[in-house]
Amino acid sequence: MLTILDTDVLIIGGGGAGLRAAIAAAQQGSSVVILDKGPVGRSGTTPMAMEAFQAVGHPEDSAEQHFKDTVRGGLYLGDENLIWVLVTEAKKRVADLEKYGVHFKKKEDGSFDPMQHPGQTFPRTLFIQGGGYGLLQALQKEAHKHNRIRIISDVLVTNIIADKKGFPGGVIFLDLHDGEFKVIKCRAVILATGGYEELWAFNDASVTACGDGLFLAYELGAELIDLEMLQFYPTIVIYPPEVRGTLFQYELVINPDLLGGRILNGRGETFFSGMPLRNVLLQAIWQEIRAGRGTEHGGVYIDLTASSLGRGALTAALNKWQPNQFLYLKDMGIDLRDTPVEVAPHAHYTMGGVAIDEKAQTSVLGLFAAGEVAGNLHGANRVSGNALTETQVFGAIAGAAAAAFAQQRGNIDLEKEAIESREREIFWWGQIFQEKKIRPRKMREQLKEIMWKHCGIERNEAGLKKGLAEIAQLEKEIVSLGPFKNDYQPRQFGAYPQEIREALELRMMLTLSRLVLTSALFRQETRGHHIRIDYPLNAAEIKHTFIKKGREAWAGEVKRKGETNCPR
Template sequence: MVGRFEVINTDVLVIGAGGAGARAAIEAASQGADVVLASKGPMGRSGITPLAQWSFEATFGYSDLDNPEVHFYDTVVEGRYLSDQNLVEALAADAAQRVLDLERYGTLFKKEQGKFRQVKIPGQSGPRSVMLVGGGHGMMLGLKREVRRHNNIMVMEDVVVTSLLSSKGIPAGATVLDCKTGEFKTIRAKAIVLATGGYEELWLKTDTPPESVGDGLRLAYLAGAKLVDLELLLFYPVVASYPPSIQGIIIPYECCLEPDYVGGRLLNGRMEDFLPPGSPPVRDILIRQMFEEIYSGRGTPNGNLYLDLTKSPKAEEEVRRVVLDIIPEVYRHLLELGFDICRQPIEVAPVAHYSLGGVRIDEKGQTDVEGLYAAGEVAGNIQGANRLSGNALTETQVFGARAGKAASDYSKAREEPVIDPAQVEAEWERIQNLLSRKANSLRPGAVRKEVQEIMWQYAGPVRSELGLTRALDELQRVRDNDLPRVWAGDTLKYNNDLIRALELETMVDVAEMVLRAALLRKESRGHHFREDYPVADNQNWLKHTVVQLVGGRMTLSTMPVVITKKVPPPEEA
């Protein structure tokens, strides 16, 4: 016990049980460490990974272009040279082995004549994306099965990690709220891996689950870690947007628009084709073309565009065959909702999809804080300013394994840390305050939407100094006037409002970091578009923005991008 609260002892605490967290736990346990794997919801049925599509980038030497060097080159170039290249080298080098691991765990991949089936998507020099059966959900089935094989992994589901604890400046564990029982507990850990996913829910329009608010970023920030490139948020181009019953369903444009597959077209509200013929561009370029149509008044009456597979030169039967081969779950889901995309146009628009910024790590997944590691989408210096389709799932497995091993190694050399009861009591008081009714109280959902609207309006696809500054002013008003009035009800057990209230504090903090980083980067690169600085500036801005807590204050700075092989020409972005 620490004071009046139960203590769970472990070697490695992994926060987040999606693709990266599960793989980190497996690796740490395989190295002999005792592991606690903490999940905000049911493992395999919550978080971002189960929603992912089928693409996983890995090379197997099936052709001259199917090798780690080409994978490295494509990732760096399409990341607009903002990836730390030492990490991209690791990504490309380990990808194939991680696929073989998943297959050993029971994850299914599409194969042809005994070889992994690979397809080519925009930005790839040649076919490299292997195809997961069931997408991210299918990957999680294998990972969950493997986690269960390890008796030294304790899975805690439906728990919220509310704070990290420290001993002599080094993370020593965490406080957690068990949402099923209402119990507040402490976990003592020698090493911690953050695998909490992204922060897309800061924006009003997104295709991610509601828990994607940046929990891990705030935990790392308060621990003193460096957060890089938080202004970089990837918008996915083609997401069902109208009617409301289908909003948020990703429709993989890599399949639907590519002439070698379906060959459909994107149309504006006047039913005009606005893309050049041939293969579609990569995501950051495509969304700018799409928003140009929408912001110029050529969108649909609902402010969207049309995806029209009936414009394919192929017969309807062939279109349906390809769709059922590559994106069967998406097709059937839309069909159940009354939309046959092989027979009718559907309204689509870009939405917030993937967090490119995050915690700075090295090749082992080590952050700038001793004993603290990060893997997956919560890490920020791998994908750069734009991400290739499939590299997200690859990243979860490559850096999940690396962080898990490094955390296990570190835990073996560290003595059991001492938990400070005062830190635990202070966190308990913070939670109790959210359960105390205030005068003119506000429920967290209303304030959450306010934050999302601020971020979408001023820090969405098009940004400017004027808009970002206004957003900071409005966010400060929320912090000063609304946050102190948030009331989350009066119970700890199964209290969704309490979870949302805890998330709201995170959202306000992370939103401020994003806005300040966006103001700092005075250029346009990848998915960060400043209308007052509309071009990339490699001379002055080929570097990371950095947000860090120093002396109790939020500080902003920059640091160089790690370049090992591919040096960008000054004019290229």
């Protein structure tokens, strides 16, 4: 064991929420360390995010209307106290981002030029130049201005260690640079690790989205919420195979003022009208596929060949609104103006997560969460543009709150025996695969197939129970590799031990998959993206699904903010 640092605030994850939290904590005078699985600024999900940032930018719009749209769009499952914080703080965070160097698309007079996405009463989607990558570069540049912030890339956090009072007091991590386990002491921890889309075989997220933060919170005893709520994005390319996984924003494709295209079934027919929310379009597409009206490869078509704009205007619009996709496909020999492409739903965003309050505080004092790792904000469907807004609003809140908490604590006293015991356990997980020459990647792919098959777009009791049984069998196979020995002596694995990292990620993914299946089994209704074919209707009462270590899943109240005037 090697203790290399002692810091006030430790942030796990260096994406949009993590960097914003670091800036806020440093501004409060706290020392900050950011730990990230990859190179900060070039890894994770934030660099892959589209340009949409939802904040009031239309003269007739208001925070109150943003609130109502978000409550309604989430099928009334989102905690309204959190939604109110999101909508009232959004414009302030836009001002911060402009100060940091983020550029938004604007009109000639310098005012914002918001776009109207599904679920918005007024145009509210501000467009960030460069999308998530542009956002991240500006945040990273701002973070480097603070000498209290230290960034450590290419590390995998395996455990949060509680001190003798039960507060988070440090973490154990595998330093991929040298393959050695190390420890950092801290006075507060912020989880900013993103989501857990990588649990599913078909997803458009980063391979790092394994649910690390949720696993760490669960092991520490924090409450998790609505883990069954996974958003499927309806229009991800499935064919041609060379461009599989490319996301096309249907919100732009079918808007007659933007791209003027269509979404068609395999027979060339339209099958919905208007500008539906993501969960509505998901169900419409899936119904076509299940009814045998899908395309040859099991999807539907995005068709711009008969765009209402005309070829010249369409070319200009593609270069303005979908330049990366347009040019990438063109380089691959596919011209969207001449060729329809086949698309289908993929796992896109996880709305469940660690339960938090308005200060980003979890149920464990001293443990905070911000961004996609947190739950109870978006409910059963995330409205387009609220994800990046969430990273900045709750990132700033978490940073300030964690700094305040850390400043109340003195020296951190961690039990050496507890640290060494956890080190031996995680060393076994890495070592056993190496000794038996078994590839953790193979088991990971098996796990993802199980989750897609039994906990995918449509779910039922029999399938969810079968998924749990198959995961239990995978865990049994791992245990059979060799007994855990308490006398393991952790050592260095060598520089960049990729398979050791994959084994430790598998450890997290197995636990989290079991929790997701359990939560999906517990919610006996269809709501938003959680489609139970054996319970096809909304339940009369709207409840959260909670789960924590050592306790069965239970139903909890959704927090309301007065009267929303939104019919439920």
